[in-house]
Amino acid sequence: MIETLQALAEPNRFQIVELLRGGPRPVGDMVERLGLRQPQVSKHLRVLSEAGLVDVRVDAQRRIYGLRAAPLRELEQWIGRYRRVWEANFQRLDGVLEELKAKEKKRGRIKRKSAD
Amino acid sequence: MDASSERAPIKKNSGTLKVTTPSDREVAMTRVFDAPRRLVFKAWTTPELMKRWLYGPEEWKLAVCEFEMKVGGKVRFEWRDREGKGMGLSGVCREVVAPEKLVFTEVWDEDWTGGETLVTMVFTEDAGKTTVTQTVLYLSQAARDGALKTGMEHGAAMSYDRLAELLPSLA
Numbered sequence: 596m597i598e599t600l601q602a603l604a605e606p607n608r609f610q611i612v613e614l615l616r617g618g619p620r621p622v623g624d625m626v627e628r629l630g631l632r633q634p635q636v637s638k639h640l641r642v643l644s645e646a647g648l649v650d651v652r653v654d655a656q657r658r659i660y661g662l663r664a665a666p667l668r669e670l671e672q673w674i675g676r677y678r679r680v681w682e683a684n685f686q687r688l689d690g691v692l693e694e695l696k697a698k699e700k701k702r703g704r705i706k707r708k709s710a711d
Numbered sequence: 712m713d714a715s716s717e718r719a720p721i722k723k724n725s726g727t728l729k730v731t732t733p734s735d736r737e738v739a740m741t742r743v744f745d746a747p748r749r750l751v752f753k754a755w756t757t758p759e760l761m762k763r764w765l766y767g768p769e770e771w772k773l774a775v776c777e778f779e780m781k782v783g784g785k786v787r788f789e790w791r792d793r794e795g796k797g798m799g800l801s802g803v804c805r806e807v808v809a810p811e812k813l814v815f816t817e818v819w820d821e822d823w824t825g826g827e828t829l830v831t832m833v834f835t836e837d838a839g840k841t842t843v844t845q846t847v848l849y850l851s852q853a854a855r856d857g858a859l860k861t862g863m864e865h866g867a868a869m870s871y872d873r874l875a876e877l878l879p880s881l882a
Contacts, residue, residue, distance in 0.1 A: 692751065
């Protein structure tokens with residue numbers, strides 16, 4: 596998973612992954628859209644491929660790259676645990692706030708009674 | 712185990728946690744609470760109350776909670792698991808405008824955020840509900856993204872939102 600994060604942490608590679616969200620693309624197409632040189636794009640694709648984030652199929656003369664879901668799913672599950680820490684915290688806080696509201700209401704009633 | 716079975720049940724009155732990246736050095740979390748601002752601020756700044764809800768990963772309890780609410784005041788949080796293993800952070804209060812705004816610094820004992828971060832919390836009330844926005848400012852973009860790599864909550868949640876966008880296209 597560290598490999599996935601390291602592969603994604605480079606801005607150009609992040610861009611490539613974003614591009615491939617729309618579906619598989621040939622290398623030439625990515626070179627054009629990213630405004631990078633072909634060797635650079637190929638180098639980034641090699642890193643992404645080694646991290647298991649993309650796979651390649653050869654169609655006639657063209658190499659077509661596509662995203663692989665598995666490492667991203669793994670990452671999502673891992674990150675989801677941290678998000679759930681906050682979601683669980685805030686649900687507990689909802690409970691504490693209900694209690695504070697109820698206490699205040701009760702105090703308000705006693706105050707009104709003693710003022711009568 | 713099925714991941715969904717670990718999730719806490721969603722309460723009817725609970726708001727949705729929103730995570731955004733206002734700039735390349737910041738991560739912001741926003742959540743609406745069904746209570747007046749006065750009470751939300753109190754629950755967020757009173758150590759005895761904070762200990763009841765501000766847990767760490769894997770339900771680690773907040774064992775030490777010092778929050779000296781004045782400019783220059785000391786901030787110290789320590790979470791511990793059942794075996795007493797823990798993690799902690801220290802900081803200093805920079806600005807206190809009760810019950811509207813809090814600004815404080817944070818640095819983790821095992822510095823995984825690439826130096827000190829500046830946390831700004833803003834509480835706004837509308838029709839009896841309170842919106843809390845917590846913005847964490849990192850020293851650099853590399854520090855923010857580094858926090859993601861090592862699993863610091865804020866950074867991780869941020870990229871989760873980007874990933875959530877990415878995943879449907881892989882189905």
